[in-house]
Amino acid sequence: MVFIVGATSQYAGAALGVFLFDTTEPATVAWLRAAAASVALLAWRRPWRVHWTRRTVAVAAGFGIVTLSMNIVFFEAIARIPLGTAVAIEFLGPVAVATLGSRRARDLLAVALVAIGVVLLAGVQVDVEPVGIAFALAAAVLWAGYILVGKRVADAGDGQDSLAVGMAVAAILVAPFVLIPQLATDATVFADPRTWLLGIGIGILSSAVPYALDQVVLTAVGRARFALLLALLPATATVVGAIALAQRPTVFELAGIALVMLALTISAIPTRHPAPEPPVPL
Template sequence: MYLGAALAVGLFDRLSPSVVAVLRVVGATIVLILWRRPGRAAWRRDRLLRAAGFGLATALMNVAFYEAIARLPLGTAVAIEFCGPVAVAALSSRRPRDVVAVVLAAAGVALIADVRWSGSPSGVLWALAAAALWAAYIVLGKRVASAGNGFDDLAVGFVVASVLCSPLLLLGGPAGLAPLADPVVVLVAVGVGVASSVVPYVLDQVVLRRVGRARFAVLLALLPATATVVGLVALGQLPNVSEGVGIAAVIAAVGLRSRDGDPVGRT
């Protein structure tokens, strides 16, 4: 997922983050439709509405996240964004330990935000928006997965999201939409879609069919650390001491929540 994000950052000097995010969704849509070829049943009203809500939440999450990493280091943005999964995990079980986990996560995010607010308040706000949309992704994704047609509904949802988000392509970037005529740019955008959307979201559907929302959120615990490592290796982004402590606090919060978990299966 974050190797794809590192590739996406390389496109930000030619296209706006929102355009890159939409291209990611479109690239993933093409691959999913060619792979799954969903039948008529997948386009019927109830399934279509469920898939559309999931697809749109996912696409907007991508837009918010790319706008965030255009302004913040990758690991920092992911740590703030991780408030979403932590909230889902904690609200699924209101035990004292879960309350402590939320407080710990909030403290970690506060440390990061305090460092970054003066330099990029918009980046922090975009990351918080991505957090809210990530929570929606987990809740809606669980519903799609539990219905038993996760892969097909994922493809349908991405088709709807691609259509609804296509006006964002008009935002262009420093050079307008001219870079889209470059086959390399298009190829990289499709690669971002496969690496950051097709592979992880398909695997998410496999996992969500087997575990509840809270446990799934817990399984995402190492993503802030993963993003920090990828940001350091691929982009040369080294977190300072306060950011490092904040990222560690977010990971510890999810680790604390993971001692409980929820029943395996549908919730």
């Protein structure tokens, strides 16, 4: 349930982002998202009350940079290729994590079903721009990194504080590489109040809320199970699209949702260990 709330929030924020792509560079939208999320998380968590070492700050910063970089390359991808194709390619990351983290045959079956379901949901097209495919592949790699580093941060017990610090550090470090090109292209977007209002909404809905809830989920489940849960995102996006944007799912999309749900059900079935044999009487 926590994961569904986070996924719904993420796509509600993505819907706001559509209104900025006409005037603002994709990387700038991703940066506004991270900056707004970091301010919200810092105000909520107040992580300066926690004792930080160089190592914990470095891990948090790495987590933030991976997260922001993932958002930037994905936005750059969907600016060049269809959203469905980008989503399908990006899901190679979590699927790879789920496969590598599996120890049961049924998990491998679940991963295969997830892969097929995501392709059906995404509606993959092959005639696309190579640069867009490269950005989507980079997003897949970074998404896998987000799962691995995020699980490490969550296991340390300070996931939400680390997320707040990491997003803030990443927004500061990446700012020159994003804002200078935007200023050179069109500086007037920063004088438009709508840019900042939508940026704040995107940051809170698409980053602050879902990433904070991800830390709750990552604390409770393993990396492989979390990677499979991420396959709910296309299904959630389909529902949000149908309600908010009147985008009715096709038969293939409904089939994809069914396969994803089946995969999650298979993965959730606990392994039954055989009962120990009674001791042999002497």
